[in-house]
Amino acid sequence: MAAKWIEMVTGSLEQKKQYKQYQRRLEALPEPYRAAAKAVQRYLMYAGGVVDGETLVTMNGDLVDLWERAAADGTPVRDIVGENPAEFAEDFARAYTGTQWIDKERARLNKAIDDAERGEPE
Template sequence: MAAKWIELVTGSLEQKKQYKQYKRRIETLPEPYGSAAKALQRYLMYYGGITTDGDTTLKMFGDFADLWERAAADGTPVRAIVGEDPVEFAETFAEAYSGTRWIDKERARLTKAIEDAERGEQK
């Protein structure tokens, strides 16, 4: 009973556990993969490509960790992964995981506010 109440307030405890596992995977990457993955992760968080759906976000982060772990194991150069434009790589990577993003909610809210204001003008 308490767990359901806590999850109502904080979100899924299982998702939080999975996110912590993902973070550990990134933290344990050897260099230079760890630094590159952390930089890209930071960009992804600020870019806003993160969805509001926890399952989709966790899938993206899991795939992201898989990518860097495989690259480290194979000795793939960082540039071979991200290419010449790391920003383009990060944004393309994020866009591959569809779902409702935070900005989508704000776009809808803004559109509704303008429509409501417009209706108020027409009275």
């Protein structure tokens, strides 16, 4: 019972466990893969806009898988991210559909305009 209440407040405990597992795997990567993966992950957290926990966990798992494979194969970091790492990260994020923070703001803007058109106050 307490777990359900806690999850209602904080979100899925299972997703948090998965996220922490992915973080441990990321920390275990050899350099320069660890530094590159952490930089891409940080960028995704700010620019990816994903707020849906399930999508975020999946995206992080796939990111760690990508860097683990690159490290195992000895693939150079630039061969993964290319000449524009921000573009790589944004393309990576676009592959994951889910609720993004901007979706809420779009809905809020649309409602505000509809209300204004009808003469209703905010």
